[in-house]
Amino acid sequence: MDFQPFDASKNLDEQRELFVACFPENQNTSSVSKEHYQWKFHTFPAKPHSYEFCGYDQSKMVSYYAALPYRYSIHGEEQLCGMVCDVMTHPNMRGKGVFTKIGHYSTDQLKQLGIDFTSGYPIRPEVIPGHLKVGWKIVFKLPIYIQFYRFNAVFKSKNLSFLSPFANIATACWRLLLKIFERKFGGTFEIIDQNHINKIPGYDSFFEQWKKNIPNALFKTPDFLYWRTHAPGSEYDIILLRDKSGLIGFCLTRFTALEKIPCVAILDWMLLEGKDRARFSLNRALYSLVRRYRAEAVVTMMSPYWAERYGLWKLGFIRSPYAFSMIIKKLNDRISDEKLYNEKDWHLMWIDSDDL
Template sequence: MNSSFIIKEYTDNYKEKVFSLRKAVYDETFDEDEWNWKFKSGKILIAVNDKDEVISLRPTIPIRLKFRDKTLKSGMNVDVMTHPDYRRMGLFSTLVNESFKMLKELGVHIVYTFPNNFSFPGYKKRIKWKYVDSLPLLVKVLKPRSFVKKYIKNPYVQKCLYPVADAFNHLIFVSKTKSENRNLLINQIYCFNENFDLLWQELSNQFEIAVIRDSKYLNWRYVQRPGYDYKIFSAVEDDVLKGYIVLREDTMFDLKLGLVVDILTFDDNTACSLLLHAYNLFKDNDMDIMGCLMLNTSMYFDVLKKAGFLKLPKKYSPKEFFFVVKADDDIIAPDVAYSSKNWFLTFGDIDIA
């Protein structure tokens, strides 16, 4: 096989060939609406062989990042892939380096991604991106008997364990949130207005580094995304927006999951009230488990633990949520960019991919 390849910037002339690449890699193609939503304003490098077939893909979604007291252009790498017949030929490293060079010329000096188990070693060893941390998965069991049934196959043992599981859930997982006596109204909303710009302006100083969660981003991320049914709830007190939560339902390993995708609030009590609302909604919708990703340095980590969430041991997690970063060290202080305590990340930052 001819191992030569050419690096090009993607144009829509290659869309059909890119879609064929995904079919070869994952046995499924891109959804056209999803592709357009993700990459309408993105930058994409491709590698083509001598027949002009796309054999590798490295897309970057432009993301506005709050970095201390500045707004930075950043990029998030998603949907990175190489054709099975062209692996171990240096395509991964070449596209990474060329992509970062192109982005720097466009004023993008920090790029990040959440690689899977297969690609993570390449980021650490071959291209030496910085592994910042892995996001812990926090869970709250809603139906303990579903777990007994899944992991204990003996019907007699199942029957014996059901009362124990129920008691354990009541003692350990029961919601510990307590709302203060306040006029807090929680309502489902269907778009983000200018009040969310004000909310972000008020709360952004809590974070050293975070995706700018203004109305423009939030509408793009949760309202305009095709194929996903996010449920968004706002918390308002005396006509003042105090926070929001974004939820999604999914199925994994025959368990129905209720996911806390994003949350932003003025105070812990508002966060607890929104989490309790999510808990009741997921219970009503017959979910088995409630889950959330949150770094243990985040203010919300303690709120989630107070609400009865427990950190799931890695051996029981469906995957490890690696977080790696590449920054231009001449522009961005490495001790800031590569420290997890400075980042605010949620499920919403990850499940774009």
């Protein structure tokens, strides 16, 4: 096996073929295109735009490993994180130690290049052992939470469509009960599209105020948000919450289908300290998106700590059996374990990954 930095100018066709072989479920999506690759790895608002490595068995590319340079504030100090993504091992080479070898090689290279730690968000349990072998640690779980509006797709997938009307009525009653006990919020909400995400009045001061209460926070600059929401063919909606003091809440969403259920997915959700009641206004904004897209659910991913802080159950969310894992490999020994491995210090959602 020969491991080396990946050169897209020479080997992009091979990399795209490997992507399709490793992720056949994405074959008919835009993520297999060269345009998607160029956006993801060559337009990120940093220099370098990305870090990419590959492995060859004789003359054939059989593995690939990449990381994007996400910046975090870790207890007040800026640290550079390699957000690992698109890790691939050709199906014919699995079970031969290739995953472990390219993991060793790539993270060693990232350390030499000045990356302080790497992060990852796997959901498939079979990939976890390979990461643990090269020094990664599972920090905590990130469950998926679901707020159902209708059950048509759920029961149709189980050939139980006759139950849908009863479940839909029960859900409507539950939502009515929640609304009765809803605490009123005097603010307003506005929904904009991703083309205006880097031009939100008051966003910079809002984010700085929000970040003060989050020990470990991703730098969600306007440039980063613009890049994150501009993959080829993608569409996002942003909910902005305001009161008399100005911008107090930000929520990034996307319409998608998860397990064949049409959903409004929440990628990020920030509320200023002391503005908890604004979540009810956010809930109304989400419902307007559900109606716009004829979705059947709202879904989000976050830690149990933040699910409790945001009072998701009061909004009608339930915890699903599905969960991502937040994993870290520390590359800079000057960062203490206490700063990296405490669930309550992190505010993590899909925006911290490359998913959705």
